[in-house]
Amino acid sequence: MTRNPRPGQLGEFLKARRAELTPGDVGLPEDLPRRRAAGLRREEVALLAAISTNYYARLEQGRIAASGPVLGALAHVLRLTEQQRTHLFELAGNEIYHRPYRRARQQVQPQLWRLLDDLTATPAFVLGRRTDILAWNPMAAALITDFGRIPEKHRSYIRLLFTDPAMRELYPDWQNVARMAVATLRVEAARTPGDRRMSALVGELSTRDEHFRQWWAARVVAGRGVGTKHLNHPVAGSLILDWDTLTSTADPEQHLVVWTAEPGSRSADGLRLLASWAAT
Template sequence: MDSSNEIREFLATRRARITPQQAGMATYGRRRVPGLRREEVAMLAGVSTDYYARLERGNLTGVSDSVLDAIAVALRLDEAEHAHLRDLARTANTTSRTRGRRPAAREVRASVRRILDGMTEVPAIVMNERLDLLEANRLGRALYLPVFADPARPVNLARFCFLDPQARTIYPNWDEAANTTVAMLRTEAGRNPFDRDLSDLIGELSTRSDIFRNRWAAHNVRLHRAGTKTFHHPVVGELTFAFEVMALSADTGLTLTAYTPEPASASHDGLALLASWAATQDQLDPQTSRPAEH
C-alpha cells in the first residue's frame, strides 16, 4: 500500500470530521471546507502551517513522538487512531532493511488446541490478524457453523462478512459487524503494511465488494478487545454474548476470543441448546468435530 497516500487520507478524514466549535475556535464568514482548516490544526498542535501541510501531504519522515501526540490531541484521536498514526509514522521511517516483521501465524500449537478443548461451557475461537478463523472448540465450531461451511481453509471472517449472503442473516447487526471488520483490517494494515497476504485480502474484497471498498475509504480503525455481539444461529436462533479477546503472546498475531452469555438469560438457555445440538452432531459425524487441517 502507498504509505504517503495512507497518511494523507487518514489525516484529512480526521480533520474533516471536527468542527471549529468542537475545537473551541471562533469562526468568521463562509467556510469552503468541512471541519478544520490545515492552519487551524497546526495552531492547535503548536506547529507551523507549512510543517503540518507537509505532514498531511503524506510525509511523516523524521516526525517526533511529541509532534504526533500534539496532532493526536488537536484532531481528537481516540486510542486506536493515535496508535494508527504512530504506525503510519513508523512505516514512513522504515527502510527496506528493517521491514522484517514476522507474518501472522497460520498454525495453532497443540497446547493452544488443548486449552480450547478444555473450554467446554463457552464458545471460543482462535484468529490471526487477517481474521482467518484458524481453530475453535466444539461450541465455537457450532456457533460459527455457516462460516465453517466454506470448504476453503482457513475460513476468513472478512470474506464471510462481505462475500457470503448468509452473513446478513447470521449477524443481525450487520452494519456494525461490517464496520468493525473493516476497521480491524485497516488497523492491521497500518501496523503491518508489508503483509502480502493481508494486502491480497484487502485487494480481493475491494474488487469484489463495493460496500467494503466504500467503508475502506473512510480510514476508520478500532482496537478490538471486548464488547458484545449478537448472532442469529440457524439452529437455535438469536444469541447475544459478551466477548473477550486475549492475545496469545507466544504466537505472533494470534488471539483467543471467548463468548459468554448473561446468566439466566435467553442466550444462556440458547447456548445450552446449542451445546446439546453440537454434541449430537459430533456423535453423528465425528469428522465435523474439528475444522479441516490447514
C-alpha cells in the first residue's frame, strides 16, 4: 500500500543520511581517492544495496518510487535506527512494507535429491539463491571442499570463491572463474532488488575483496549454462572438466550443477582416483 509519498523529502533524507556516514562506517576501505564532499558517494550506497547507481540517483532526485524491498536494503546499508527506518518508509508512502524483506527458506526438490544419490561417480551439487549450496554428493565434496564443515549461512559458492584461499589454488584461472560468478550473481540481484541477504552478501564481499568490488561495479552480467574449467586438485591432479547446469522446473531458483570428464581422458582417470579416495 502506498500513501502520500513525498519523493522530494525522501531524496533529501537519503542524501543527508549518506553524508553522515564514512566508508569505514559501512566496511569500505578508508584509503580511497580524495573526496569533494563528506560522506558516502551515491555509487557506494548503490553497490552495497545491490541496485544500480542510476536507479539510486533517480530515487534521490525524486524521479521514481522505491519498492519496499529496496527501501529495506537502503535502510540496512545506511545503518538506520528503527525510528529512522520508520521515517524512511513513511516518506516513501510504503508503510505496509515496513518489515524486513524475507523469502521462504529453500527446500531441495526431491527429484534433485534422487539425482544426487544416483550420481555416485560424478561430482554434483545443487545451487540455490545467491549461489547458496543447498545439497551435494560425496564427489562434489571431494572435488571442491567439505561443504558440511561450513556453517549454513556461509555456504555460498561465490563466498567460498572469494574467502577460501584453497579455492584460488583449486582454480589456476581463478580470476576468470570468480569474475564469471560475479556476473551471474549480478543477474540474480537485478531480479530480486532489495533482497536483504543478497545485499548483505554483496556488502561483505565488497568490503573484503578488491576484485569483487571492481567486478561488481563493472555491471557485467552472465547467465548459468555450460562450460569447461581447469582444476588443480591436490589428490586427483590436473583436471579438465565440463560442467552443465540443469534447472528444476518445480523451483527455477534451484540448479543442479554436474561435472564430467571426456571418456578415456586423463581427467576421467583423475575422477576415478578421486572416487576411490572419497570412498576411503
